[in-house]
Amino acid sequence: xxxxxxxxxxxxxxxxxxxxxxxxxxxxxxxxxxxxxxxxxxxxxxxxxxxxxxxxxxxxxxxxxxxxxxxxxxxxxxxxxxxxxxxxxxxxxxxxxxxxxxxxxxxxxxxxxxxxxxxxxxxxxxxxxxxxxxxxxxxxxxxxxxxxxxxxxxxxxxxxxxxxxxxxxxxxxxxxxxxxxxxxxxxxxxxxxxxxxxxxxxxxxxxxxxxxxxxxx
Amino acid sequence: xxxxxxxxxxxxxxxxxxxxxxxxxxxxxxxxxxxxxxxxxxxxxxxxxxxxxxxxxxxxxxxxxxxxxxxxxxxxxxxxxxxxxxxxxxxxxxxxxxxxxxxxxxxxxxxxxxxxxxxxxxxxxxxxxxxxxxxxxxxxxxxxxxxxxxxxxxxxxxxxxxxxxxxxxxxxxxxxxxxxxxxxxxxxxxxxxxxxxxxxxxxxxxxxxxxxxxxxx
Numbered sequence: 164x165x166x167x168x169x170x171x172x173x174x175x176x177x178x179x180x181x182x183x184x185x186x187x188x189x190x191x192x193x194x195x196x197x198x199x200x201x202x203x204x205x206x207x208x209x210x211x212x213x214x215x216x217x218x219x220x221x222x223x224x225x226x227x228x229x230x231x232x233x234x235x236x237x238x239x240x241x242x243x244x245x246x247x248x249x250x251x252x253x254x255x256x257x258x259x260x261x262x263x264x265x266x267x268x269x270x271x272x273x274x275x276x277x278x279x280x281x282x283x284x285x286x287x288x289x290x291x292x293x294x295x296x297x298x299x300x301x302x303x304x305x306x307x308x309x310x311x312x313x314x315x316x317x318x319x320x321x322x323x324x325x326x327x328x329x330x331x332x333x334x335x336x337x338x339x340x341x342x343x344x345x346x347x348x349x350x351x352x353x354x355x356x357x358x359x360x361x362x363x364x365x366x367x368x369x370x371x372x373x374x375x376x377x378x379x380x
Numbered sequence: 381x382x383x384x385x386x387x388x389x390x391x392x393x394x395x396x397x398x399x400x401x402x403x404x405x406x407x408x409x410x411x412x413x414x415x416x417x418x419x420x421x422x423x424x425x426x427x428x429x430x431x432x433x434x435x436x437x438x439x440x441x442x443x444x445x446x447x448x449x450x451x452x453x454x455x456x457x458x459x460x461x462x463x464x465x466x467x468x469x470x471x472x473x474x475x476x477x478x479x480x481x482x483x484x485x486x487x488x489x490x491x492x493x494x495x496x497x498x499x500x501x502x503x504x505x506x507x508x509x510x511x512x513x514x515x516x517x518x519x520x521x522x523x524x525x526x527x528x529x530x531x532x533x534x535x536x537x538x539x540x541x542x543x544x545x546x547x548x549x550x551x552x553x554x555x556x557x558x559x560x561x562x563x564x565x566x567x568x569x570x571x572x573x574x575x576x577x578x579x580x581x582x583x584x585x586x587x588x589x590x591x592x593x594x595x596x597x
Contacts, residue, residue, distance in 0.1 A: 175450075199451065199454070201418070201419060203454060204422040205418065205419060205421040227415070228493065229517075230390070233392075234415070237392065238419070249466050251467060251497070253495065278466075278469060279470055280499075285497070
């Protein structure tokens with residue numbers, strides 16, 4: 164299956180997010196309300212994007228760590244299809260979100276955000292608890308500190324695929340990076356600034372879609 | 381030093397948070413905008429609480445995991461004194477927040493939220509990176525799953541104190557729990573529902589303050 168293209172709206176205001184989505188909303192598959200935008204505006208961006216794009220997948224990247232079912236009711240209630248949980252959250256937190264997702268319907272799901280030193284033992288527990296999606300990152304700050312994609316990343320991604328997880332890949336991805344992952348059944352690629360800050364965001368989004376199609380279709 | 385009393389406004393709307401704070405704002409030391417309230421309303425509650433309580437410590441519990449300096453600019457810019465970072469965030473993320481805190485002034489700080497399986501090796505790295513505050517939790521979902529305070533918690537808290545961290549303790553705390561910690565130089569206790577949902581939140585907050593004074597003054 165062709166990986167989806169997700170764009171992270173890490174804007175610092177709703178207005179700025181509207182400007183970003185205007186040119187690319189019809190091209191991309193998943194619209195992410197980034198943590199930065201949530202901190203700025205709460206869930207209002209999810210409600211506005213749901214109104215604008217009734218058929219798109221909308222992700223609330225809140226990186227929940229606790230109070231899973233309450234946060235899930237907020238996110239899904241606002242119209243999000245997917246929401247994120249941080250990898251160091253406890254299993255009951257993740258399970259709480261997943262239970263609420265099931266109540267809202269099968270288009271709702273939870274993604275585990277892999278940050279820092281998560282372990283394979285944890286990954287096994289996530290699997291057993293019924294979690295299906297993980298997001299593999301180079302963190303924004305790690306990128307700034309000069310960390311690049313490497314064989315270690317690809318090995319971990321491969322092992323997560325083998326465990327049956329749907330993998331989203333993110334972290335300063337450029338069009339040129341896409342082919343690095345061609346041997347894996349990636350579920351979704353997230354781009355942020357490389358699309359939002361491009362001279363033509365529309366063209367940048369199309370280039371990502373074309374590059375993905377080249378290797379997976 | 382007498383531990384501070386912090387109340388977590390884990391309300392689901394700004395209006396409801398205003399109702400909660402009305403009776404207790406003058407009694408407590410630290411006003412926390414909880415993650416749940418941030419998800420609902422973004423940073424507007426921080427701005428409103430700063431306007432209402434210019435002299436109180438206001439904490440933005442956003443549990444940041446990435447993009448530390450950007451999130452810090454948002455939180456401190458809105459008027460928060462303290463903000464939280466999740467323990468599985470990478471060191472550059474924490475350092476990014478800390479750098480911005482320093483720019484804003486010495487009343488600004490970063491708290492590390494201890495969730496899940498953090499390690500002493502990580503704690504040593506936090507210390508070396510200049511982080512001063514940690515929040516020791518029983519998670520809301522772990523509480524619901526029946527986990528209580530135990531000697532293991534107290535040993536970890538003691539060791540964190542010995543490392544020189546200022547420790548905040550939280551997780552379904554009742555007035556009766558306070559004495560469990562009497563042998564430690566706790567920096568701050570967080571109560572949430574046990575004050576907000578009390579018949580008289582004002583009386584409940586006063587009882588916490590009195591109990592803290594009994595053991596630490």
